[in-house]
């Protein structure tokens with residue numbers, strides 16, 4: 328009998344942050360379910376943190392893919408150092424963390440690749456790495472394998488970074504005083520106001536570590552053989568088509584676990600999750616505003632206070648994820664004194680939760696969000712309209728998509744200019760006013776688009792199939 332060819336083997340390396348790990352874990356399962364062997368590479372620090380978070384929920388601790396493996400999927404798990412001691416506080420020292428990812432991490436990746444190349448088992452077919460890394464194309468070339476760039480944000484953000492040279496040439500970025508008129512020349516991208524650009528591109532100083540990372544990462548992305556994007560064709564059709572003129576570019580989103588892989592759960596959380604189901608059960612349908620500013624962004628104490636009083640003066644019940652590090656200073660009580668007592672049972676505060684479970688709960692009727700891309704996709708997937716309060720990075724561009732392009736949410740405005748009265752007005756408008764009702768109608772359409780995209784004959788499924796076919800036919 329003829330010997331079967333070895334199965335394709337992808338080495339998958341996410342950026343070690345919550346918002347990047349979540350979609351990467353989904354991608355790992357999707358590929359493994361298609362017959363790939365996956366080597367999922369985690370950092371020791373993330374492994375340590377997520378094991379601790381999971382152990383508090385269950386006495387048995389396995390790696391995050393134990394369930395998937397038990398279901399027959401071939402997902403191997405490798406740990407490497409990100410260059411810093413496990414106990415180092417990365418959230419409190421982001422510059423040192425980025426520095427290490429920029430200058431030290433790649434050496435550990437290369438060492439692992441050498442080890443995997445020598446190991447028994449299927450030869451490595453491709454390197455799938457987060458687009459924000461500054462080394463994947465270089466390393467993939469060294470090993471003679473294709474680089475698949477994994478983009479965890481919307482296609483429009485990819486396109487804007489990809490064409491950063493056009494922004495510089497036209498004076499919208501990196502000039503002494505960046506132009507203030509709309510950007511109309513990025514292929515496939517309708518007019519973008521400079522205030523809708525990613526925060527790093529709104530700055531005039533281009534010498535920061537983050538800028539170096541962006542410049543280098545997109546140099547590498549230009550060398551990528553394939554790009555997988557966690558977006559949906561129906562949501563960004565022109566931009567995705569324009570990117571396809573540049574590169575093999577596949578929209579395969581939304582990469583959200585819930586319901587996507589029946590019988591397999593992957594608990595990627597890095598924090599201990601509070602169970603709020605009983606409290607949510609006690610509230611009427613659609614009455615709760617869910618508030619969360621994602622996994623790492625900071626809010627000033629003043630802004631938090633305005634938002635808190637605004638929510639207190641609104642009619643909404645609320646569930647607020649208040650991370651201990653939400654305010655960057657050493658402030659242990661970021662909310663106004665007596666805030667929770669004054670809400671008279673209308674609200675709860677938790678340090679972290681299972682966001683998808685909360686958004687899927689019938690009592691949740693709105694989401695006050697920082698517009699992280701995973702949060703936007705999850706909110707659409709659950710049909711919960713958004714109140715947008717972007718804080719940094721792609722969140723400003725994501726707000727434009729939510730508020731102006733798809734009309735599935737409303738804007739909280741620039742907080743320095745908005746009074747607490749304005750916040751409470753907008754919360755009430757989202758939760759029961761005309762604007763909120765309109766957003767609710769629109770989000771139902773978007774929800775259906777996301778649902779059908781991942782169905783057997785949906786766009787994301789077809790794009791995923793096409794990617795697998797193209798990868799298998801690829802010769803570097």
Ligand code: UDX
Nearest residue numbers: 346349479621622623648679680681682699700701702
């Ligand atoms: C940043 C970027 O803004 C985002 O666009 C990028 O894709 C990742 O990095 P982040 O702050 O991580 O964002 O937010 P988001 O993208 O929304 O991801 C946060 C993830 O944490 C979501 O998947 C959300 O479900 C999860 N989460 C958040 C929880 O599980 N529990 C919580 O209490 C809060």
